[in-house]
Amino acid sequence: MGCKSSKAAPSERGSQGAAKRTSMDSRTKRSSRGISPKPSSPSSSPYLGTKSTASYDTTSVQNDKLYKLLVSAQQGKVDGAVLVQKVRKFITxxxxxxxxQNPNTKSTPLHMAVRLLDLTDLSSAAAAIVPNLVTAYTAAVATRDAAGNLPLHYALAPTSHFGGGPRTSLTPRTAVVQALWTVAPKFALAYWNRNDVVYESGDATGGCSPLYRVLQTLPDDxxxxxxxxxxxxxxxxxxxAGTEHYNTASKAFVxxxxxxxxxxxxxxxxxxxxRQFDAAEKFFDGDNSRDEVVQHRRRYKTAAGNTWKIIECLLQPHAPASSSWQxxxxxxxxxxxxxxxRYIVETNAEDLTTADETGNLPLHHAAMSKPHSLSGAASSGGFPAFYTKFIVDELLYKFPDAASIPNAxxxxxxxxAVQAGKQWIGGGIKSLYEAYPEALTQVKLNEHKVLRQALSMDVGSSNPNSPTVDDREEKLDSIIRDEQHDAIMLVQQETVDVPEVVFSMWAHEExxxxxxxxxxxxxRMVRNVNDPADTLRxxxxxxxxIVNAMKAHPNEVIVQEKACQVLQSLAVVDGHREVSFVASGAVASIVGAMQxxxxxPGVQxxxxxALAAVIRVGGAERATIVASVSGLTAMLNALAAHPxxxxxxxxxLNALVMLTSFPRANLPDVPRSQTEALLLAARDKFPLECHAHVETLRSRLS
Known part of the structure; x- marks a missing residue:
């Protein structure tokens, strides 16, 4: 079969006309069988493996039998064992x-086969038939469907997040991804380093990276x-790691x-x-040594441990030359x-004093590394410039002597840091200079005018080579532009974006x-958005x-008040995309501010x-947690302190009503003798505003 004609080639002694007729007859016969006489596949692409690919007619309706079989399998009409047998028979x-290739969807049988990975009963069958399909038509690996997706797109992660039914095993998915990646490694890496891939049907937000999607769909293990x-x-x-130029790409996708x-x-x-670690520490009523509690804690500790292994996996250099790493x-x-x-630094303090195989301490790497520019942050997702200051300050706080240690x-x-062109404040140069001023002897100040101005080393100098007034003004303008990134100024700009505000807060937590x-x-940003997806962003x-701000300034009333205000507006997304107001410490910090x-009155x-908003979204489980950190007592104290x-x-009152609205919540008793007087005082003082809530609460008192 294949591309060979069933008719013998014309004799060399035959006329040209006979040869032409024979050739036309041959083409006619090939066409009638759905086989194209000319190559139509990208088998010569350097992005594919060296395996040759036959040339077939990819659209002939007579060749759609295998495609239809796979569609039937997706519809649950074909059993896994039967599917494998029939697919192999078709290909043979x-x-x-x-x-x-379907003329409407542009999907190949390979596209359809990898989508079977999302179906529990057929995931193993998908892994069994994909190698056969790749061997039969290798070019399908690099073929895009009407949505612009390669088969790898559907193989890496489910295309319907948390769909119905049990999760499929990752073992078949692993085998399929390996098969597809090995055949077209450069296509795979190009796809892997995108950050705009859309998975959910109807998602118009701009998409995510394939790695992010993989991680998003992984279950608790x-x-x-x-x-x-x-x-x-x-x-x-x-x-x-096995793909050419991985060392550059490896940092990019992380x-x-x-x-x-x-x-x-x-x-x-x-x-x-x-979130998993918090679940492992969850306190249960009654005897916490009973088997179900022990098993719960063990399971979530294991899940947290596996998640940490994945974090280490992503941070670890996978290039073959990397024998060790910190x-x-x-x-x-x-x-x-x-x-x-911060967690990594606090739990791996020994790394701060250890030079790696390149002869650098972590502070040396932080000084050399430069985050994506602000102008590219929107497209690349790079952290703003203040990120560098945060890293430098964090490392100096734990090991200040590192500033005085030269590298290899x-x-x-x-x-x-100066050679990397970093900014005076946002780039951490100021912090490094203050930690070890003597390092300035290695810097040629005459080549760094802005740095000289920042250090005020040449202002008013009697040196005849000192800058003119115009030079000084020009340098001062440069410093002012650098100071534009100073956090106080930055966070007040109307056009400032979320990452800039967040990293300004981290970098200036003091x-x-x-x-x-x-x-x-x-x-202000939350108030100006209408789409829940923007609130989640x-x-x-x-x-x-925000929680870090509350912990850093527990005695600053205005910080606590404004933090509670913004947490209230963000509570609607608690529980989405691993955002947790409990695991993050938000609930405990809110109650702590009240105490x-x-x-x-503003804080209260x-x-x-904010607590009412958290409970409204999280229901009985969140109500139980709020009560467990003394939230109920804090609410009653607020009533008593500000009558x-x-x-x-x-x-x-609204928070108390919300807290007591869920019968399944585990709450302490609210004695009538201690509480009713507060409720009646509120009703009598503000009948219009408080009457309904008070009566509701009175009906719930023990």
Whole structure:
């Protein structure tokens, strides 16, 4: 079969006319059997493997039998074992069946086969037939359907997130991805490094990276020693490592932020890790030594451990030449989210004093590394310039002596930062200079005018070579432009975006003004959006920064008030995309603010409103948690402390109504003798505003 004609070639002694007729007859016969006489596949593409690909007619309706069989399988009409048998028979009889391309969807049988991975009963069958389809028509691996997707798009992750039914095994998916990637590695890597891939039907947000989608769809993995989720990510990393130019690409896909919301793979994973770890620490009523409690904790500790292994996998260099590595060194080079970076630094302090195989400490790498520019942040998902200051300050806080240690090339961190062209404040040069001023001896100041101006080393100098007034003004303008990135100024700009505010807050956590203004800016952003997806985009990075602000400034009333205000507006997305108001510490911080500032009506009102919002979204489970951290007591204290402030009375009563609205919630008793007097006082003082809530609560008192 194949491309060979069933008619013998004409004799050399025959006339040209006879040869022409024979050739035409041959083409006619090929066409009638659905086999094209000329190549139509991209088999010569350098992006595919060396395996040759036969040339088939990809659209002949007579070749759609295999395609229709796979459609029937997707509809549940074909059993897995039967499917494998029939597919192999079709390909044996006529390999051209594998080359068919639906004229409407542009899908090939290979596209249809990899989509069977989403079906529990057929995922193993998909893994069995994909190699046969690839062998029969290799060009299908690099063929795009009408949506512009390669078969790899459907193989890497489910296209319907958290669809009905049990999760399919990752083992068949791993085998299929390996088969497709190996045949077309450059196509695979080009796809792997995109950040605008759309998976959900109707999603018009701009998409995400394939790695992000893989991680988003991985289930909690409760298997301790044979975690398929960890193994799958390892396989993907090693496939990329085997692709040419991986060293550059490896950093790109880990740091790649989604076009839709700028969220990154490591940020998603760390939110999941904290959620799983929090679940492992959950307190149960009664005897916590009983078997179901022990099993629950063990399962979620295992899940958190597997998630951490995936984080390490993504941070680990997978190039063959990398024999050893330190996690802190790697984390400061790939734009690790601030909360994750802090956790890594705190749990791997020994790395701070250890030079890696290149002779650099983590601070040297931080000084050399330069994040994506602000102008490219929207398209690349790169962190704003203030990210560098955060890293440098974090490392200096833990090991300040690193600023005075030269690397293997004899260069101080300050020298490396100046050579990298970093900014005076946002780039961390100021922090490095203050930690070790002597490093300035390695910097040629005459080549760095802006740095000289910042250091005020040549202003008013009597040196005849000192700059003129015009030179000074020009340099001053440069410094002012650099100071535009100063957090106080930045967070107040109407056009400022979420990452800029968030990283300004992280980089200036010691500045209460920056924290307060950052919360104000984030609250303004939330108020100006109407789509829940936009609120989620803000919450993905903002919640951790807000909680960090509250922890850093527990005694600053205005910080606590503004933080509670913005958390209230973000509570609607609690539980989405691993955003957790419990695991992040948001709920505990809100209650903590109420306890620390009982006398401040602003804090009490905003905090009660925030708790009510959290409970409204999370139901009985969130109500139980709020009560477990003394939220109920805090609400009653707010009522008692501000009997004449209508805003506090209404907010506290509303929070109490919300808290007691779920029969399944595990709440302490609310004794009538201690509570009714507060309720009646609120009703009598503000009957119009409080009457309904008071009567509802009175009916629920024990």
């Amino acid at each position: 009889v006529n390999p051209a069946f594998a080359a068919y 409760f298997v301790a020693h044979a975690a398929t989720t960890v193994e799958y990510v390892h396989v993907l990393c090693h496939l990329a 740091s790649l932020g989604n076009t839709s919301d700028a969220d990154k793979p490591l940020a998603l994973l760390y939110r999941r890790f904290t 996690i802190v060194h790697r984390a400061v080079q790939v734009e690790t989210p601030p909360d994750l970076l 090339d004899g260069k101080y961190p300050l020298t490396l 500045d209460a003004g920056v924290q307060m203004l950052g919360c104000v800016a984030l609250h 803000i919450a993905l990075s903002a919640v951790a920064a 620390a500032h009982v006398s401040d 009102e905003e905090a009660c409103t 004449d402030v209508v805003g506090v009375q209404v907010a506290a």
